[in-house]
Amino acid sequence: MKKLAGIMMMCIVLLLSACSLEPPNWAKPAKKDHLKDMKIGVSISTLNNPFFVTLKNGILKEAKKKGMDIIVVDAQNDSTKQVNNIEDLIQQGVDVLLINPTDSAAISTAVKSANKMGIPVITIDRSADEGNVATFVASDNIKGGKMAANYIIDQVGEKAKVVELEGQPGASATRERGAGFHSIADKKLDIVARQAADFDRSKGLNVMENILQAQKNIQAVFAHNDEMALGAIEAIKSSGRDIVVIGFDGNDDAIKAIKKGKLSATVAQQPELIGQKSVQAAIDVLQGKKVEKKIAVPLKLVTKENVSKMK
Secondary structure (H helix, E strand, O other), rough: OHHHHHHHHHHHHHHHHHHHHOOOOOOOHHHHHHHOOOOOEEEEEEOOOHHHHHHHHHHHHHHHHOOOOOEEEOOOHHHHHHHHHHHHHHHHHOOOOEEEOOOOOOOHHHHHHHHOOOOEEEEEOOOOOOOOEEEOEEOOOHHHHHHHHHHHHHHOOOOOEEEEOOOOOOOHHHHHHHHHHHHHHHHOOOEEEEEEEOOOOOHHHHHHHHHHHHHHOEEEEOOOOOHHHHHHHHHHHHHHOOOOEEEOOOOHHHHHHOOOOOOEEEOOOOOHHHHHHHHHHHHHHOOOOOOOOEEEEEOEEEEEHHHHOOO
């Protein structure tokens, strides 16, 4: 009897091992031929950031032009809330999900839930660490980080003392912008401080104030987005120092600050175009067309020399 039980246990172990080697059981998306039959669910990380408001507007504008039904939800920078929001969108019967993740790792659970239901997922601006994503629509964040490092070198020279204000930990944009920046800065600049300010203007102000107290010879700042850069320049203004500051996004407030000579530069994205391309990618996926795994949207360095060409 013991021998039989042992054989049965071995069989169970082998069966479980075989199951673990199988690929995820993702349902096949239903093909949709008519735009009016398509319902898009959109989850934005936060609508308290001008960049993502413009991104959302680009999505809405394109979807309206195509006559498509659309539902937009705001995660308010809360990864748990975002996962719950997406589960609700799935229950509402959306045909495709456009997700701008708050956290690239945390969003994986929601992506996998959509996969099981046969709902295609397109990530926007930030990627998902796990799950099946039809395509990723974003700027080249690594290239943008390199652009920022090269701009600082051009302005203040090699070995300059630089501060890096990092975005929200866990976001792919934070990792990628930082990686691009460090690929050059680690060799040619002296990074005297780096700290997360969560892509938030008020946190950028507070973090920069603390760094200014600790570091007396800062020559430049790279902020992973314009909101943090705008907070940093307020702190710098109060200190009376002259420091080069470059942000990332190209939002309206940043462009105005460059025109006024307050902000040195920004690596400008095109959030409205990212939104438009996301909707078109959703249409292509639902109609069974082939899409690239990544759809890149061009970046542009905006400085006081060329800012007049911006809107």
